[in-house]
Amino acid sequence: MIGTVYKPIQGITLVCGDVRNFDAVDIQAPAVITDPPYKLTQGGKRKGHFSGGKMANYDNNGRPVTCDITWTEVMRVVDTLAAKQSDIFVMASAANENVFKAHAAAKAQGLRYHNNFQWDKGTPTRNRWGMRHLEDILYLYKGKAVKLRNCGQKQLIDIPRCKESQHPTPKPVDLMRLLITLVTSPGDLVVDPFMGGGSCAVAAVLEGRDFMGFELEPEHFDEACERVQAAIIDMAFKQRVAV
Numbered sequence: 001m002i003g004t005v006y007k008p009i010q011g012i013t014l015v016c017g018d019v020r021n022f023d024a025v026d027i028q029a030p031a032v033i034t035d036p037p038y039k040l041t042q043g044g045k046r047k048g049h050f051s052g053g054k055m056a057n058y059d060n061n062g063r064p065v066t067c068d069i070t071w072t073e074v075m076r077v078v079d080t081l082a083a084k085q086s087d088i089f090v091m092a093s094a095a096n097e098n099v100f101k102a103h104a105a106a107k108a109q110g111l112r113y114h115n116n117f118q119w120d121k122g123t124p125t126r127n128r129w130g131m132r133h134l135e136d137i138l139y140l141y142k143g144k145a146v147k148l149r150n151c152g153q154k155q156l157i158d159i160p161r162c163k164e165s166q167h168p169t170p171k172p173v174d175l176m177r178l179l180i181t182l183v184t185s186p187g188d189l190v191v192d193p194f195m196g197g198g199s200c201a202v203a204a205v206l207e208g209r210d211f212m213g214f215e216l217e218p219e220h221f222d223e224a225c226e227r228v229q230a231a232i233i234d235m236a237f238k239q240r241v242a243v
């Protein structure tokens, strides 16, 4: 194992460490759902800009810092963790052409493409070439193409931004719940190699899925553990009330 491990209940495992160092021999996930770190702008000297081929990550105060992971590495990690028969969602915005780079890296890795969903974040990010309010969600797969649990799902997903996390770029739990229920059944394993503050982990708990997640930064990992623990307690309480 590569770092601190938190296993609050059977089927839920959170790991603190660099997912690239993890030997995924025993993991064959039917679903990998993730929101990896990526470079936000073309470069330059101003705050929030990066030069060279680095990708964006965030320190504990929400300031962007560089990290060295590439789209090729992201897709290699995803491929390693995903079972031979699996569905995959990878999030990437159009900023700095990330969604196109992600798609190219996925194809180069041998992952297959179904569709693009888009999360409408609501409040747009100011941009000289058009305000940005959409984030793409690449819908990929391995093995046979298996239809969605809800084939009526439209591409555009309108869910308000997340307020319940300290992470600088959290995804709403409701968005992660929707993605999980589109491609898995209760008891299936969902893996998030870049789980941040744990929105996907919380969603998996609330939907009764097994979960394995990885996070490099101890502060984000600690938050993910706390949120997962709270979700488990909440679920147990609701089940007792319902009996």
Ligand SMILES: C[S@@+](CC[C@H](N)C(=O)[O-])C[C@H]1O[C@@H](n2cnc3c(N)ncnc32)[C@H](O)[C@@H]1O
Residues within 6 Å of the ligand: 017, 018, 019, 020, 035, 036, 037, 057, 058, 067, 069, 165, 167, 169, 170, 171, 172, 193, 194, 195, 196, 197, 198, 199, 200, 214, 215, 216, 217, 220
């Ligand atoms: C975009 S954020 C994910 C946010 C998450 N979806 C949430 O709702 O909180 C990407 C995360 O990947 C983590 N990360 C970056 N490189 C990593 C690596 N090599 N292994 C594991 N985690 C990594 C970053 O620390 C960051 O928290």
